[in-house]
Amino acid sequence: MTKHRTGVKPNGTVVIFGITSPIARFAAITFAERGYDIHVTARQEADIASAIADLRVRSPERHVSGSVMSAADADLPARIQTAYKTFQSDLVGAVMAWGSMADPQDSGFYAGTDIAAMAASNYTGPAIALETIAAMLSAGGFLIGISSVAGDRGRQSNYGYGAAKAGFSAFLSGLRNKMHSRGVRVITVKPGFVDTRMTFGKKGLFLVADPKDIGAAIANSIDCKCDIRYLPFFWRGIMSIIKSIPEAIFKKLKL
Amino acid sequence: MTGSLQEIGGWGRFPIRTTQLCRPANRAEFEAPKLARDQSLLIRGNGRSYGDAAVNPAGITAVASNLDKMIAFDPSSGILRVEAGVLIQDLLQVMVRQGWFLPVVPGTQFVTIGGCIASDVHGKNQHMDGDFGHHVVSILLKIADGTEIRTVPSEPLFHATVGGMGLTGIILEADIKLTRIPSRKMMVEYRASKDLASTVELLSQDQYGIYSVAWLDSMATKQSLGRAVVMQGHHASLGELYLSDEQNDAPASKTRAVPFDFPNWTLNRFSVSAFNAFYYRQQEKKSSFVQDYQPYFFPLDAVSGWNKIYGKRGFVQYQFVVGTDNAEDGVRRIIDLLRRRGFVSFLSVIKRFGINGLGFLSFPTPGLTVALDIPVPAHPEGLFAALNDCDDIVLRHNGRVYLAKDARLNRETFDAMYPLADKWRAIKRAVDPNNTFRSALGERLGLCS
Numbered sequence: 001m002t003k004h005r006t007g008v009k010p011n012g013t014v015v016i017f018g019i020t021s022p023i024a025r026f027a028a029i030t031f032a033e034r035g036y037d038i039h040v041t042a043r044q045e046a047d048i049a050s051a052i053a054d055l056r057v058r059s060p061e062r063h064v065s066g067s068v069m070s071a072a073d074a075d076l077p078a079r080i081q082t083a084y085k086t087f088q089s090d091l092v093g094a095v096m097a098w099g100s101m102a103d104p105q106d107s108g109f110y111a112g113t114d115i116a117a118m119a120a121s122n123y124t125g126p127a128i129a130l131e132t133i134a135a136m137l138s139a140g141g142f143l144i145g146i147s148s149v150a151g152d153r154g155r156q157s158n159y160g161y162g163a164a165k166a167g168f169s170a171f172l173s174g175l176r177n178k179m180h181s182r183g184v185r186v187i188t189v190k191p192g193f194v195d196t197r198m199t200f201g202k203k204g205l206f207l208v209a210d211p212k213d214i215g216a217a218i219a220n221s222i223d224c225k226c227d228i229r230y231l232p233f234f235w236r237g238i239m240s241i242i243k244s245i246p247e248a249i250f251k252k253l254k255l
Numbered sequence: 256m257t258g259s260l261q262e263i264g265g266w267g268r269f270p271i272r273t274t275q276l277c278r279p280a281n282r283a284e285f286e287a288p289k290l291a292r293d294q295s296l297l298i299r300g301n302g303r304s305y306g307d308a309a310v311n312p313a314g315i316t317a318v319a320s321n322l323d324k325m326i327a328f329d330p331s332s333g334i335l336r337v338e339a340g341v342l343i344q345d346l347l348q349v350m351v352r353q354g355w356f357l358p359v360v361p362g363t364q365f366v367t368i369g370g371c372i373a374s375d376v377h378g379k380n381q382h383m384d385g386d387f388g389h390h391v392v393s394i395l396l397k398i399a400d401g402t403e404i405r406t407v408p409s410e411p412l413f414h415a416t417v418g419g420m421g422l423t424g425i426i427l428e429a430d431i432k433l434t435r436i437p438s439r440k441m442m443v444e445y446r447a448s449k450d451l452a453s454t455v456e457l458l459s460q461d462q463y464g465i466y467s468v469a470w471l472d473s474m475a476t477k478q479s480l481g482r483a484v485v486m487q488g489h490h491a492s493l494g495e496l497y498l499s500d501e502q503n504d505a506p507a508s509k510t511r512a513v514p515f516d517f518p519n520w521t522l523n524r525f526s527v528s529a530f531n532a533f534y535y536r537q538q539e540k541k542s543s544f545v546q547d548y549q550p551y552f553f554p555l556d557a558v559s560g561w562n563k564i565y566g567k568r569g570f571v572q573y574q575f576v577v578g579t580d581n582a583e584d585g586v587r588r589i590i591d592l593l594r595r596r597g598f599v600s601f602l603s604v605i606k607r608f609g610i611n612g613l614g615f616l617s618f619p620t621p622g623l624t625v626a627l628d629i630p631v632p633a634h635p636e637g638l639f640a641a642l643n644d645c646d647d648i649v650l651r652h653n654g655r656v657y658l659a660k661d662a663r664l665n666r667e668t669f670d671a672m673y674p675l676a677d678k679w680r681a682i683k684r685a686v687d688p689n690n691t692f693r694s695a696l697g698e699r700l701g702l703c704s
Contacts, residue, residue, distance in 0.1 A: 046283075050326070053324065053325070053326050054325045056327075057326070057328045060353070197278075197280040201258075201259045201276075201278075
């Protein structure tokens with residue numbers, strides 16, 4: 001097996017956590033086109049079946065499989081182990097696309113259950129799943145965690161979501177540190193506004209990206225030496241400005 | 256389904272109507288629409304129809320972009336099953352590399368399969384291979400009472416849904432029979448004709464290929480009226496590619512975007528005439544060459560947002576067909592009328608139709624079809640009067656106007672042009688007695704009342 005110039009193995013099975021996300025779906029499609037086998041997860045069997053059917057028409061030569069899984073599962077590590085035994089080729093990597101966003105209520109404050117749900121779907125569940133998968137990877141493997149620019153700074157309109165993503169970004173950073181000596185790449189992807197259910201019909205958006213482009217870029221991240229990737233690229237500059245605003249001023253803004 | 260009130264139009268951006276626009280996130284939301292009592296619905300594909308066929312001002316317009324999964328492909332029969340929101344662009348990208356093509360494609364890739372069925376679109380090979388509906392093996396349709404029916408060509412419901420402008424129900428899936436192709440390239444030949452008679456003559460010669468269409472210089476007058484560049488082609492075999500020294504590789508795609516609305520005066524008599532004369536000279540020089548399938552079938556797709564060249568007022572496309580007897584005379588009269596009244600058409604296309612569409616409201620019938628893009632002027636009454644007069648000419652020549660492009664046809668003329676309209680209405684009453692599925696076009700033409 002020849003090695004890719006960034007050290008990532010060119011084939012094997014890639015696990016896509018959360019295939020109902022359009023971004024995850026297009027990442028899966030790109031990985032399949034690049035020659036990887038795919039294992040998808042979703043909460044509903046019907047979604048898994050339709051994702052598998054779609055991938056099989058697009059890349060008939062690839063092995064495609066799936067298993068039911070959710071960020072809130074109590075037995076996540078066990079489910080992942082069970083799925084692992086069904087892979088037709090060596091596990092080489094994973095994309096973590098779990099996440100959900102709830103808005104503050106009309107009062108301006110979050111419901112407690114929403115805060116807990118967002119922490120579970122954006123941080124706890126993804127962290128447990130990636131930790132489990134990481135232990136199974138060897139040199140030449142990769143993990144891609146989809147975080148968000150929202151995690152770069154908490155702002156009043158989405159700090160429940162932003163905080164969970166901030167935690168996830170820090171987790172990925174630590175994981176990257178640990179896995180470096182094992183030859184496994186950990187890539188943090190931070191998309192800006194993407195045209196999905198999360199953003200449809202919302203006001204105040206700009207530079208909204210197509211999930212097709214973001215998904216393909218995520219899969220092609222294995223070609224670059226990046227550790228943290230803002231997608232599209234210009235969000236790095238935007239967030240750099242946002243992060244540099246002194247707190248004394250930021251707290252007065254209505255972002 | 257809950258949406259937000261938005262103003263949308265078709266590709267011509269005329270008319271613009273208000274609707275409750277929503278975008279269901281997955282198949283489940285299309286299967287259980289959860290409509291309020293008396294609420295009406297229309298499924299919108301990619302909004303590439305030109306007029307008001309894809310907007311429901313009376314209620315909800317649901318965009319089908321998330322109904323976009325491929326379901327199954329059987330290489331032994333060539334039958335592909337897809338969800339109705341799949342774009343032609345996506346389908347071809349996946350299937351061309353496996354050696355398959357759609358037997359009928361319209362002039363842009365950015366149409367959904369559901370849209371192809373609802374408008375019963377046609378392509379450059381209509382005279383040989385008919386329309387999109389002729390190659391559909393079955394349609395999974397959800398009707399107003401919630402039942403899902405898989406309808407096939409032997410049933411009246413199929414003939415009402417093909418060309419039915421989305422008004423019989425929600426098209427969820429379709430089975431389409433694909434054709435095998437030897438390569439992704441086309442062998443193309445351009446020939447210039449000096450007048451309408453020779454254009455029609457060249458269009459009836461098939462030896463160069465099953466796909467033929469002509470770009471018409473609609474500004475040419477007198478003896479040159481109807482001069483055109485006739486473009487014919489066929490799928491290139493590997494042998495032909497070898498002899499032409501070409502590879503069967505995908506070219507790097509180059510899309511340019513029109514960044515903003517051009518000022519309304521950009522397209523006027525003088526600029527359009529000058530452009531047409533220049534373009535005619537350029538195309539005249541080419542003869543036969545190899546072209547990738549995308550620029551051959553979908554030349555305008557390379558310029559994204561080209562409709563903005565027409566400015567904020569938008570444009571109408573008038574596409575008609577005139578029957579075989581005296582077809583040339585009909586075309587001549589219409590081009591003449593529009594030119595005399597001062598309406599310039601930047602992009603004009605003429606094709607030969609050979610086969611009747613199978614839907615009750617299908618547009619194609621044997622004869623000549625011409626499509627004319629006309630900018631909407633500040634005071635549009637003159638344009639609509641002229642188009643009504645063109646309708647009369649079309650009717651006198653046993654023809655009709657294409658609903659997928661239409662923005663202004665009236666009910667009376669429509670009924671005269673589409674003799675099977677009442678047969679269609681009977682099916683509509685049977686599957687949608689409360690008129691749950693409505694559109695602005697449907698209300699205008701008496702298809703949902």
